[in-house]
Amino acid sequence: MNIESIEFIGSSPSLSACPRRELPEFAFIGRSNVGKSSLINMIAGRKGLAKVSSTPGKTRLINHFAVKMSPGAGDKKAGIRLADWYLVDLPGYGFARLSKVQRSQFEGMIRTYLEKRENLALTFVLIDARLEPQKIDLAFMEWLGDKEIPFVILFTKTDKLARNQLAVNILQYKKTLSASWAELPAMISTSAVTKEGRLQTLETIARVMAGG
Ligand code: GTP
Numbered sequence: 001m002n003i004e005s006i007e008f009i010g011s012s013p014s015l016s017a018c019p020r021r022e023l024p025e026f027a028f029i030g031r032s033n034v035g036k037s038s039l040i041n042m043i044a045g046r047k048g049l050a051k052v053s054s055t056p057g058k059t060r061l062i063n064h065f066a067v068k069m070s071p072g073a074g075d076k077k078a079g080i081r082l083a084d085w086y087l088v089d090l091p092g093y094g095f096a097r098l099s100k101v102q103r104s105q106f107e108g109m110i111r112t113y114l115e116k117r118e119n120l121a122l123t124f125v126l127i128d129a130r131l132e133p134q135k136i137d138l139a140f141m142e143w144l145g146d147k148e149i150p151f152v153i154l155f156t157k158t159d160k161l162a163r164n165q166l167a168v169n170i171l172q173y174k175k176t177l178s179a180s181w182a183e184l185p186a187m188i189s190t191s192a193v194t195k196e197g198r199l200q201t202l203e204t205i206a207r208v209m210a211g212g
């Protein structure tokens with residue numbers, strides 16, 4: 001399974017400005033500096049697609065990319081329906097350098113999008129694999145759960161950890177989530193450096209599009 005082409009469609013300051021075309025949509029979100037742009041570039045297989053910034057929190061807009069999948073040999077056999085989808089790069093939350101008012105306006109925009117976007121099929125929540133569970137991420141996932149917005153966790157920057165440390169951190173995350181979740185969300189380990197998790201992420205997208 002692979003991506004045949006990916007094309008930037010546009011940046012929207014609000015839900016109402018988002019593209020009208022009704023493709024299934026897959027959104028990527030996480031704290032500023034979690035490695036979102038790097039991960040999107042890795043998944044897309046295009047280095048300069050999303051900007052990897054040295055100044056965190058630059059993306060304040062909802063960025064749409066149209067993705068075309070290329071049919072692979074095994075795809076038909078597996079019964080995966082291949083269709084175009086939108087990849088959405090959402091602004092990072094918890095950006096410290098915003099004022100309270102700015103931040104709440106900004107978070108309102110993201111929440112409105114997540115709650116109301118009808119063709120949103122799945123949200124990928126990016127979590128830095130090196131860190132202990134952070135309050136802001138846990139609160140965000142609680143909110144997604146309350147609103148019944150389906151999501152999958154993508155652990156980022158896994159190349160920066162030894163395998164056993166990664167396993168320990170993921171276990172810790174599962175323990176923490178188990179305190180408030182009856183059923184844990186799916187989790188995928190990823191790295192923009194080693195390309196770990198690319199296929200698993202694409203397969204998740206294909207599965208959701210196939211209705212599974
Ligand atoms: P903002 O949009 O600025 O909030 O950040 P972002 O979440 O898009 O993160 P970005 O992709 O810009 O990466 C932030 C920093 O982490 C950069 O210095 C990247 O080079 C680094 N980084 C991102 N992903 C990885 C990864 O998988 N492995 C390693 N080693 N470094 C990474």
Ligand code: MG
Pocket residue numbers: 036037038051052053059
């Ligand atoms: Mg970014």
